[in-house]
Amino acid sequence: MFKIVDKEVLAPTLSKLIIEAPFIAKKRKAGNFVIVRATETGERIPLTIVDSDEEKGTITLIIQAIGKTTTIMTQMERGEFFLDVVGPLGQPTPIDNLGTVVCIGGGVGTAEVYPIAEALKEAGNRVIGIVGARSKELVILEDEMNQVCDEVIVTTDDGSYGMKGFVTDALKNVMNDEPDIKGVYAIGPMPMMRAVAETTRPQEIKTYVSLNPIMMDGTGMCGACRVTVNGELKFACVDGPEFDAHKVNFDELIARNRTYEDQEKMSLEAFLQEQECKVHDAQTEQYKYKD
Amino acid sequence: MRKQNNTNTKTNGKVNPLKPSERMKIPRHLPIEQGAEIRISNFEEVSQGFNFELALEEAKRCLECKNPVCVDGCPVNIDIPGFIQLLLEKDYQAAIEKVRESNYLPAICGRVCPQENLCEIVCLLGKKREPVAIGKLERFVADYEMAHGKFTPPQKAEPKNQKVAVIGSGPGGLTVAAELAQRGYDVTIYEALHEPGGVLIFGIPEFRLPKHIVKEEVERVKALGVEIKTNVIVGRTITIDELFDELGYESVYLGTGAGSPNFLNIPGENLSGVYSASELLTRVNLMKAYKFPEYDTPLKIGKRVAVIGGGDVAMDAVRTSKRIGPEHTILLYRRSREEMPARVEEVHHAEEEGIEFQMLTNPVAIHGDENGWVKSIECQKMKLGEPDEKGRRRPIPIEGSNFTIDVDTVVVAIGQSPNPVIQQTTPGLETTKWGTIIVDEKGATSREGIYAGGDIARGGATVIQAVADGKRAAVSIHEYLTQVREENKKKAEQVAES
Ligand SMILES: Cc1cc2nc3c(=O)[nH]c(=O)nc-3n(C[C@H](O)[C@H](O)[C@H](O)COP(=O)(O)OP(=O)(O)OC[C@H]3O[C@@H](n4cnc5c(N)ncnc54)[C@H](O)[C@@H]3O)c2cc1C
Ligand SMILES: Cc1cc2nc3c(=O)[nH]c(=O)nc-3n(C[C@H](O)[C@H](O)[C@H](O)COP(=O)(O)OP(=O)(O)OC[C@H]3O[C@@H](n4cnc5c(N)ncnc54)[C@H](O)[C@@H]3O)c2cc1C
Ligand code: SF4
Ligand code: SF4
Ligand code: FES
Numbered sequence: 118m119f120k121i122v123d124k125e126v127l128a129p130t131l132s133k134l135i136i137e138a139p140f141i142a143k144k145r146k147a148g149n150f151v152i153v154r155a156t157e158t159g160e161r162i163p164l165t166i167v168d169s170d171e172e173k174g175t176i177t178l179i180i181q182a183i184g185k186t187t188t189i190m191t192q193m194e195r196g197e198f199f200l201d202v203v204g205p206l207g208q209p210t211p212i213d214n215l216g217t218v219v220c221i222g223g224g225v226g227t228a229e230v231y232p233i234a235e236a237l238k239e240a241g242n243r244v245i246g247i248v249g250a251r252s253k254e255l256v257i258l259e260d261e262m263n264q265v266c267d268e269v270i271v272t273t274d275d276g277s278y279g280m281k282g283f284v285t286d287a288l289k290n291v292m293n294d295e296p297d298i299k300g301v302y303a304i305g306p307m308p309m310m311r312a313v314a315e316t317t318r319p320q321e322i323k324t325y326v327s328l329n330p331i332m333m334d335g336t337g338m339c340g341a342c343r344v345t346v347n348g349e350l351k352f353a354c355v356d357g358p359e360f361d362a363h364k365v366n367f368d369e370l371i372a373r374n375r376t377y378e379d380q381e382k383m384s385l386e387a388f389l390q391e392q393e394c395k396v397h398d399a400q401t402e403q404y405k406y407k408d
Numbered sequence: 409m410r411k412q413n414n415t416n417t418k419t420n421g422k423v424n425p426l427k428p429s430e431r432m433k434i435p436r437h438l439p440i441e442q443g444a445e446i447r448i449s450n451f452e453e454v455s456q457g458f459n460f461e462l463a464l465e466e467a468k469r470c471l472e473c474k475n476p477v478c479v480d481g482c483p484v485n486i487d488i489p490g491f492i493q494l495l496l497e498k499d500y501q502a503a504i505e506k507v508r509e510s511n512y513l514p515a516i517c518g519r520v521c522p523q524e525n526l527c528e529i530v531c532l533l534g535k536k537r538e539p540v541a542i543g544k545l546e547r548f549v550a551d552y553e554m555a556h557g558k559f560t561p562p563q564k565a566e567p568k569n570q571k572v573a574v575i576g577s578g579p580g581g582l583t584v585a586a587e588l589a590q591r592g593y594d595v596t597i598y599e600a601l602h603e604p605g606g607v608l609i610f611g612i613p614e615f616r617l618p619k620h621i622v623k624e625e626v627e628r629v630k631a632l633g634v635e636i637k638t639n640v641i642v643g644r645t646i647t648i649d650e651l652f653d654e655l656g657y658e659s660v661y662l663g664t665g666a667g668s669p670n671f672l673n674i675p676g677e678n679l680s681g682v683y684s685a686s687e688l689l690t691r692v693n694l695m696k697a698y699k700f701p702e703y704d705t706p707l708k709i710g711k712r713v714a715v716i717g718g719g720d721v722a723m724d725a726v727r728t729s730k731r732i733g734p735e736h737t738i739l740l741y742r743r744s745r746e747e748m749p750a751r752v753e754e755v756h757h758a759e760e761e762g763i764e765f766q767m768l769t770n771p772v773a774i775h776g777d778e779n780g781w782v783k784s785i786e787c788q789k790m791k792l793g794e795p796d797e798k799g800r801r802r803p804i805p806i807e808g809s810n811f812t813i814d815v816d817t818v819v820v821a822i823g824q825s826p827n828p829v830i831q832q833t834t835p836g837l838e839t840t841k842w843g844t845i846i847v848d849e850k851g852a853t854s855r856e857g858i859y860a861g862g863d864i865a866r867g868g869a870t871v872i873q874a875v876a877d878g879k880r881a882a883v884s885i886h887e888y889l890t891q892v893r894e895e896n897k898k899k900a901e902q903v904a905e906s
Contacts (some may be wrong), residue, residue, distance in 0.1 A: 334601065
């Protein structure tokens with residue numbers, strides 16, 4: 118059992134959880150993730166280790182509620198427990214002093230790129246951060262990114278905050294201003310990562326993306342997470358999750374990630390309905406007491 | 409403890425009044441089974457084994473051989489005639505305790521051992537008639553204890569105050585742990601997944617090996633004082649060297665199995681709707697996807713399923729798929745029926761369940777629709793050529809014989825390889841080119857104090873082989889730690905003298 122020692126709601130569907138996991142805290146490096154199972158009937162899902170505190174023996178997770186499992190997790194409170202947390206998994210990001218690098222986070226991807234930006238900065242790079250979100254209230258970790266980046270550009274799709282547009286628009290500007298970008302690290306929704314890959318491809322700027330295929334064990338045992346990179350079969354959980362963006366077969370991965378679309382929808386709808394019933398029951402319950 | 413050494417419970421004629429010639433006339437008894445029609449729509453155990461009456465009747469067939477060759481056929485040398493005699497005496501508790509002296513996982517092995525190639529193939533009765541149903545009797549006494557008996561953990565030796573770490577909680581790891589705990593060591597099992605049992609939990613399906621049985625036998629290992637830590641991936645969460653240097657373990661057993669699925673490397677293998685057998689079986693067994701949406705893990709099996717392979721894993725995958733309810737389930741295998749490595753009993757069960765076998769068929773490509781979903785599988789016809797080194801006839805493609813089968817789900821079940829994480833993170837540990845860990849005849853690896861066995865050393869093998877390796881390693885680890893203890897004592901004495 119893994120205790121939730123602290124929780125902060127960052128945005129309506131986005132929560133930051135601090136989890137007690139001393140062994141993982143000690144070992145984790147930028148780019149690593151954990152597999153978490155919240156409850157007995159729950160799924161195992163992968164989540165990036167955003168931060169860790171070796172002394173306190175804790176790790177930080179930032180979770181965006183998009184389906185049933187993530188909704189349950191974002192609603193859990195301080196003092197509750199995750200049944201299972203295993204890691205650290207995946208290959209850590211190779212961190213070198215390259216010169217000028219760009220770290221791009223889209224949506225919850227900002228949480229995933231933040232530890233990489235931090236490590237790149239520590240290694241001596243000049244780090245330019247680009248943080249993208251649909252609208253103002255979904256922008257996360259702006260302060261944290263500011264602390265570890267030399268410069269941060271915020272973009273929103275609707276222009277409610279920062280620059281109006283996509284992260285790729287900001288990236289194009291940066292590419293115009295900076296003649297010598299040594300590396301681009303992009304994490305976010307798959308279409309965003311693909312767009313970043315296409316943006317940097319003509320100039321052959323080394324670009325890394327952290328792929329998010331469906332995973333189960335996270336240890337190389339099931340092959341659910343397999344992706345094609347440079348025409349070769351790779352298991353994202355052990356060989357990745359980061360790969361050379363210019364070599365990833367995104368079409369295949371996007372199609373594979375839709376495998377359980379119907380079931381995922383059904384799961385979430387049933388869950389939300391159940392929650393509504395509970396709220397309704399609670400209200401009638403209250404009503405009864407008033408009587 | 410009762411009747412510890414009663415190999416000679418020879419109550420000849422008293423308990424079993426039948427003369428050998430009479431015993432030989434009794435035909436082998438068949439276990440009670442769920443009918444094929446019913447069982448394909450549930451996940452309950454297919455074979456319900458023997459009831460009291462059948463068990464006693466079957467036990468009467470044993471000839472109580474003076475030289476019981478069956479015992480040599482069993483990799484852990486269970487005293488087979490010994491426990492069968494106790495069974496006949498209706499001292500079921502003593503019978504199971506007799507079995508447990510040699511095998512700490514009897515309810516499991518009685519169910520999944522390939523008995524027809526081990527104890528039963530050499531049974532003397534089998535020379536003229538059908539062999540005694542040894543596995544089913546072993547299962548009977550084990551089940552008896554779970555239902556009616558009282559389990560008391562075997563006596564433990566004096567505490568040795570030495571710590572042993574066992575990596576992996578498959579049958580091998582559980583056995584080493586049980587054996588060493590009985591010898592007085594402090595044993596901790598580290599398991600990567602959230603539940604102990606290895607392949608017994610995530611691979612072999614519920615309808616062949618119910619998970620409550622595995623859990624019960626795991627509890628018995630714990631009853632010896634063994635601690636099981638789940639959610640620890642050795643090599644990632646903690647390394648072997650840290651176990652020695654920081655946590656004070658003096659010996660380590662590696663029982664991490666062969667868990668990484670192989671693929672065919674043909675076009676279209678990454679389409680949606682293509683699974684490895686490991687993924688399919690883990691979703692169903694460990695994550696209980698067959699109970700979706702009560703359990704959150706989904707599984708999508710379409711209307712027409714093709715499973716590729718011919719071993720136990722392929723058979724489990726095809727029968728599991730069938731139970732999810734597709735209209736048509738086909739097994740594709742590139743050799744012929746005779747070369748199939750799967751257990752005969754399971755092939756027979758699969759056939760009864762209406763699975764179509766398409767032999768001498770080799771997949772060459774998987775084709776998808778516009779959404780990236782499997783649409784069909786393209787295969788090539790094969791013929792059999794000369795036997796290979798193992799004596800199995802080699803399949804040879806027939807030119808121009810390609811044809812396609814319409815399917816929407818494909819399951820690849822062509823074998824597993826060792827997971828390399830420990831090998832990569834443990835300096836000095838020698839491996840073969842296939843990634844299996846090299847061990848000597850004592851189960852010792854190239855590094856002092858580290859032992860290994862089961863699938864990580866053999867590649868894909870069997871449950872009882874893993875158990876036998878576990879027993880062998882326990883003996884070696886005990887010898888090794890005894891030596892360490894004596895050396896430490898000597899050193900301490902020298903220090904005291906000087
Ligand atoms: C290496 C890695 C790191 C990740 N880090 C984070 C993170 O830090 N924060 C965060 O909020 N999210 C992260 N994700 C994504 C997160 O795992 C998914 O959002 C989550 O699994 C969705 O589960 P659900 O039941 O809530 O949604 P569902 O309704 O089940 O699915 C919604 C979407 O999530 C994907 N998905 C479903 N099941 C899985 C699964 N078992 N594994 C992976 N993807 C799945 C599906 O493609 C689907 O499009 C990461 C994913 C990967 C692979
Ligand atoms: C589907 C299927 C059906 C089978 N059917 C039969 C059958 O009917 N009869 C039969 O005799 N055999 C059968 N086998 C083979 C048999 O299951 C194996 O030979 C046997 O389980 C091997 O045991 P083991 O102890 O070596 O390890 P395994 O059972 O493979 O267990 C290894 C354990 O180690 C854990 N592990 C791996 N790496 C690490 C790590 N780094 N840190 C911590 N833990 C780790 C794994 O999670 C796993 O739990 C079958 C196999 C499969 C896959
Ligand atoms: S353990 Fe296996 S081989 Fe040994 S007696 Fe039992 S069924 Fe036969
Ligand atoms: S060989 Fe067969 S008949 Fe003889 S003791 Fe063993 S089980 Fe009985
Ligand atoms: S998640 Fe199972 S192999 Fe990667």
